[in-house]
Amino acid sequence: MGEAIVITSGKGGVGKTTTSANLGTALALQGKKICLVDTDIGLRNLDVVLGLENRIIYDLVDVVEGRCKVHQALVKDKRVDDKLFLLPAAQTTDKNAVTPEQMKSLINELKSDFDYVLIDCPAGIEQGYRNAVAGADRAIVVTTPEISAVRDADRIIGLLEQEEIEAPKLIINRVRHHLMASGDTMDITEVTTHLSIDLLGIIIDSEEVISSSNKGEPIVMDPNNKASLGYRNIARRILGESVPLMSIEPEAKGMFAKFKSLFTK
Amino acid sequence: MKKQLVHIKGTKDGLILRLDDQCAYAELLEELAQKASEGGIEGKLDVQLHLGTRYCTSAQKKELIQIVQQQGNLIVSKVQSDVLTIEESNQRVLQKKCDTYVGIVRSGQVLRATGDIIVLGDVNPNGRIEAGGNIYVLGKLKGVAHAGVEGNEDAVITASHFEPTHVLIADRVEAMSNEQQAVKENMDQLCAYINESGTISYDRIQKVKEIRPSFTTFKGGS
Numbered sequence: 498m499g500e501a502i503v504i505t506s507g508k509g510g511v512g513k514t515t516t517s518a519n520l521g522t523a524l525a526l527q528g529k530k531i532c533l534v535d536t537d538i539g540l541r542n543l544d545v546v547l548g549l550e551n552r553i554i555y556d557l558v559d560v561v562e563g564r565c566k567v568h569q570a571l572v573k574d575k576r577v578d579d580k581l582f583l584l585p586a587a588q589t590t591d592k593n594a595v596t597p598e599q600m601k602s603l604i605n606e607l608k609s610d611f612d613y614v615l616i617d618c619p620a621g622i623e624q625g626y627r628n629a630v631a632g633a634d635r636a637i638v639v640t641t642p643e644i645s646a647v648r649d650a651d652r653i654i655g656l657l658e659q660e661e662i663e664a665p666k667l668i669i670n671r672v673r674h675h676l677m678a679s680g681d682t683m684d685i686t687e688v689t690t691h692l693s694i695d696l697l698g699i700i701i702d703s704e705e706v707i708s709s710s711n712k713g714e715p716i717v718m719d720p721n722n723k724a725s726l727g728y729r730n731i732a733r734r735i736l737g738e739s740v741p742l743m744s745i746e747p748e749a750k751g752m753f754a755k756f757k758s759l760f761t762k
Numbered sequence: 763m764k765k766q767l768v769h770i771k772g773t774k775d776g777l778i779l780r781l782d783d784q785c786a787y788a789e790l791l792e793e794l795a796q797k798a799s800e801g802g803i804e805g806k807l808d809v810q811l812h813l814g815t816r817y818c819t820s821a822q823k824k825e826l827i828q829i830v831q832q833q834g835n836l837i838v839s840k841v842q843s844d845v846l847t848i849e850e851s852n853q854r855v856l857q858k859k860c861d862t863y864v865g866i867v868r869s870g871q872v873l874r875a876t877g878d879i880i881v882l883g884d885v886n887p888n889g890r891i892e893a894g895g896n897i898y899v900l901g902k903l904k905g906v907a908h909a910g911v912e913g914n915e916d917a918v919i920t921a922s923h924f925e926p927t928h929v930l931i932a933d934r935v936e937a938m939s940n941e942q943q944a945v946k947e948n949m950d951q952l953c954a955y956i957n958e959s960g961t962i963s964y965d966r967i968q969k970v971k972e973i974r975p976s977f978t979t980f981k982g983g984s
Contacts, residue, residue, distance in 0.1 A: 648869055651886050655868030691886065693866060 507649030548713020604632025776808030
């Protein structure tokens with residue numbers, strides 16, 4: 498029996514879908530069987546980020562309404578051999594097409610076939626959020642170091658604490674060292690003390706994340722990127738490994754560092 | 763001789779009318795009206811009504827006051843009774859009660875208490891606490907706190923770290939954007955209260971002893 502993890506944030510645009518796609522891929526690369534569920538009915542884009550858009554035949558609403566079997570709707574990602582599947586959201590209807598009870602039984606069904614079911618939650622705290630949370634065993638809250646995102650994360654954590662799931666864990670996305678150092682955004686400790694939940698990991702801001710999502714290829718496929726490393730570390734932590742938090746400071750580019758790299762390579 | 767139903771006692775502050783608590787209410791009204799109209803009193807006089815163990819509704823109390831005051835020179839300052847309904851008594855217990863909340867009051871959450879409330883944790887921005895009595899936050903107060911919701915102007919708000927967005931006591935509201943000097947200089951261990959001039963002031967928690975001397979309920983401790 499697998500585990501269902503909902504990835505949520507409250508605020509839109511902080512990187513829920515990117516995080517879902519990358520964590521799913523990273524866990525699949527670790528050899529786990531993963532199912533990603535997009536619950537953003539009407540505004541789906543997890544399929545686009547994964548580059549699986551034109552392979553969708555059935556969707557989540559088709560499954561819930563009995564027009565097809567679950568396995569017919571699952572889209573396989575061929576890049577990670579037989580380990581990563583996507584259950585896409587419907588695009589032609591809205592969040593009210595599904596009830597939390599239906600979602601719960603759907604997720605339970607998926608949990609028996611997969612090691613992890615990652616549920617990508619839509620922004621907001623309405624029906625879509627309730628659907629996404631209904632079947633989850635654990636929750637991951639994604640935020641950026643901006644005050645507005647942290648406020649909404651706080652609200653979502655308050656709501657999650659009322660659900661019968663494990664205490665949520667935090668991912669701080671789009672961490673920019675120079676803004677934190679100058680005090681223009683909240684730093685890691687400020688965010689974690691404010692929200693007072695466990696930190697699961699941080700993702701360093703990287704432009705390649707944007708270009709890779711546009712290409713439909715999750716950034717974790719690139720082993721040399723800092724953001725990719727962040728996602729891989731988080732995946733290992735989800736699997737129970739203890740991985741130290743990565744440094745947010747950019748690599749030194751001084752004369753000495755260049756010399757050193759000459760000899761180490 | 764008929765038993766006297768209204769005993770009048772003079773003190774240096776005024777008169778105390780002790781009303782019989784066993785007779786019929788109508789008889790009492792009659793005798794009270796008669797006594798009040800006898801006159802012979804010059805100038806204004808303060809009067810207290812003691813009802814004994816008779817239970818009077820607020821309408822009845824009003825009626826009694828009206829009868830005594832109809833001459834114009836007697837002013838009722840207080841109506842005292844030895845009885846309390848269960849409802850009133852429960853209400854008092856609730857108002858005196860001190861609830862404890864352990865955890866963080868997060869954005870969008872509202873905590874309501876009839877009496878005092880102690881929060882072991884933080885109150886985050888957009889989190890709100892409403893209490894009939896006082897609010898004590900053993901953590902960071904960064905949200906909204908409303909003490910004395912039912913109109914208790916003696917209520918205070920204290921916090922280990924005092925950085926609320928809004929402070930409300932009874933019907934007074936203060937948005938903390940125009941922060942007061944005391945708050946700006948030291949945000950630790952502050953208390954908000956309504957001062958003599960009727961506005962919200964801030965001081966160190968240690969000063970509560972002087973601001974509200976009657977707050978201590980603890981006896982002994984020598």
